[in-house]
Amino acid sequence: MIKIKKNNPWLIFIVVFGLLIFLHGVGVLRPIESFLLSLVKPSSGQFYSWGSNFSSRYQARKDQVGLAEQVDELTKEVARLTVDNSRLQRVEEENKKLRNQLNFSSVNNFKTVLATIIAKEAALQAGEQNRDVIIDKGENDGVEVGFGVVSDEGIIVGKVVETKSTTAKVCLTTRPDCQLAAALQNTNQTQGITDGDLGLTIKMEYIPQLEKISTGDIVITSGLGGNIPRGLVIGRVSAVYSESNEVWQNATLDPLVNFNNLTVVSVIIP
Amino acid sequence: MFKKIWQIIIFIIFISFLAVIQFSLISAAPGIFGQINLGLLVLIFTLFFFGFRASIFLVLLFGFWFDLMTFKFFGFYTISLFFSALLGYWILNNWLTNRSLYSFLALMFITTVFYNFFSALLFYFTAPERSFLLGSGDFWLGLGYQLIWNLLAAILLFNLATTLIKKLKPFFLEKNTVL
Numbered sequence: 272m273i274k275i276k277k278n279n280p281w282l283i284f285i286v287v288f289g290l291l292i293f294l295h296g297v298g299v300l301r302p303i304e305s306f307l308l309s310l311v312k313p314s315s316g317q318f319y320s321w322g323s324n325f326s327s328r329y330q331a332r333k334d335q336v337g338l339a340e341q342v343d344e345l346t347k348e349v350a351r352l353t354v355d356n357s358r359l360q361r362v363e364e365e366n367k368k369l370r371n372q373l374n375f376s377s378v379n380n381f382k383t384v385l386a387t388i389i390a391k392e393a394a395l396q397a398g399e400q401n402r403d404v405i406i407d408k409g410e411n412d413g414v415e416v417g418f419g420v421v422s423d424e425g426i427i428v429g430k431v432v433e434t435k436s437t438t439a440k441v442c443l444t445t446r447p448d449c450q451l452a453a454a455l456q457n458t459n460q461t462q463g464i465t466d467g468d469l470g471l472t473i474k475m476e477y478i479p480q481l482e483k484i485s486t487g488d489i490v491i492t493s494g495l496g497g498n499i500p501r502g503l504v505i506g507r508v509s510a511v512y513s514e515s516n517e518v519w520q521n522a523t524l525d526p527l528v529n530f531n532n533l534t535v536v537s538v539i540i541p
Numbered sequence: 542m543f544k545k546i547w548q549i550i551i552f553i554i555f556i557s558f559l560a561v562i563q564f565s566l567i568s569a570a571p572g573i574f575g576q577i578n579l580g581l582l583v584l585i586f587t588l589f590f591f592g593f594r595a596s597i598f599l600v601l602l603f604g605f606w607f608d609l610m611t612f613k614f615f616g617f618y619t620i621s622l623f624f625s626a627l628l629g630y631w632i633l634n635n636w637l638t639n640r641s642l643y644s645f646l647a648l649m650f651i652t653t654v655f656y657n658f659f660s661a662l663l664f665y666f667t668a669p670e671r672s673f674l675l676g677s678g679d680f681w682l683g684l685g686y687q688l689i690w691n692l693l694a695a696i697l698l699f700n701l702a703t704t705l706i707k708k709l710k711p712f713f714l715e716k717n718t719v720l
Contacts, residue, residue: 280597287601288619295615304609311557311610315565322569329571391568392611402568405612433612440612531571 301436305411308437312407315389319534323388326531343529347424350504350527354425357489357504360456381500383421383537384412392440402470403446404429408538409437419492419499419539422528427451427492427503428536439538443530444505445470453505454493455484462493465505465524473506473524480520484511490524498541556599559583560606576686580607580618581656582694584626585649589639590702593630600626614667621663625656642699649695650688657684 294300331339386406393402408414418431420441429449433440442449446467453475455461461482468474475490488508494501506524513520563579570577580603588596604619611618629652637644661680 278594280594283594284597284601284623288616288623291601291605291619292616307609311561315561315610318562318565319569322566325574326569326571329574390565390610393568403612405610435612438610 305437308435312389312437316387316407316534319387319389319391323531323534327529330531343532346527346529350424350426353489353507353527354504357456357491357502382540384408384414384540385535385537386412386414386420386439388534388536389438403432403440403442404533406439406441406536406538407437409439410434411436413540414439414538415498417498418541419503420536421503421539422533422536424528425503426526426528427499427505428526428528428530428533430497430499431538441536443467443470444473445526445530451499451505452493452495452497453490454501455482455508456489456491457483457485459483462495463522465490468523472509473526475508475522475524476519478520478522480513480515480518482520484508484520484522486510490522498539500539500541503539552598553602556583556602557606560603560610564607564610573686573690576683577690578653578656578687580622581625581653582649582691582698584622585629585645585652585691585695586698588626588629588633589645589648590706593626596626596630597623613664617660617663617667621656621660624659625652628652628655642696645695645699646692649691653688653691654684657687 291300295304386408388404389407390405391402392405406414406420414431414434416431416434419427420429420431422428427444429441429443429446430451431439432442432449444451444465444467447469449467451465453463453465455463455475455478459482461478461484463475463478465473465475473490478484486508490505490508492499492501492503492505504527506526508522509525510523511520512522559579563577567575567577567579569575584596584599584603587599600619600622604616604622607618608615629648632651633639633644633648637648657680
């Protein structure tokens, strides 16, 4: 007969882990999990903020930036003006269209949920790039998969890809496979799809060859195929790749946000 | 009895604190600093100095917190840590002594490599996107950084432990000679 010791570590592990898996699967643990998460969320936010601060300083030092702060301020200023400009252009266009219909709709009047970033999550810890961020708002706050997430300047930084009752995972626009329906702010309103590139920049694909794109063009969300409204700035075109024998042309976009500095974001509830 | 309860409470608070630090602070840290793996480090330390039973409690607690806070399937971290502890225990039981710095370093090296390989494979077979992380340069770079951190921390922790724990103090076998 097999003797089982009372304090056998194997037995302890199998029983406790089995119970946890079972109770989690059934959903009995959900209130306890929510309680525990709400308990650590404030400190997580604070720790993340410290980590993010350290990351920004480290990056600034790495770039030998006495000028970094200045550049950062100017980037913010440019981002703000770009958003303003984009909004005004869009308002003007829409104004023209809607004037005839006398059906004015206020632009950028979104309902948003303010969220704090509490952590970054990579597929694996080993490997720096492609990190998603975890925010402290979830299903209980009305956050759903596919909702857009914007920075405090109003620039779209990503979209919600997974939710739990009190937290949600957001993919950043620079992460590969984080795709957004996009449009260029040119005369033709050229449409395409943006996708992250190596966790550093954004590429815009599926742009028809006949469309004219130039560096400096602003790319915004097109509002197609999802819960993300039209007109949110994604980035600025920094390079265009066009081959005459290809059906599509591509462009590389510079994100207008420093993702290392992100600590507070807003989720847009459509 | 009362002392034991206090010890358990302090253990739970300490491990929970470590889990939150790893989850929020280290995940946001840049470059090499983002590769510190506190859970694995403390796990190997516990296994080496306090035995398999204590390390199982650590696996359950740290794994639970991480499974709760992250978006991988529930059990991902507990399973990865458990198998790493299991391998560490087997190696320690069959091949290594628990009184030498070199043993501690070897154990740290093997379990760190195993943990990263195991979790990469587990991720590959369970994640819907199925990205094969072992083929990515970032994975190998991250593993290298993690090894550097863990081995440095192992040297530090071992020397700290030798000053605090009696059983690790060096001693000499003296032969009484009659003149």
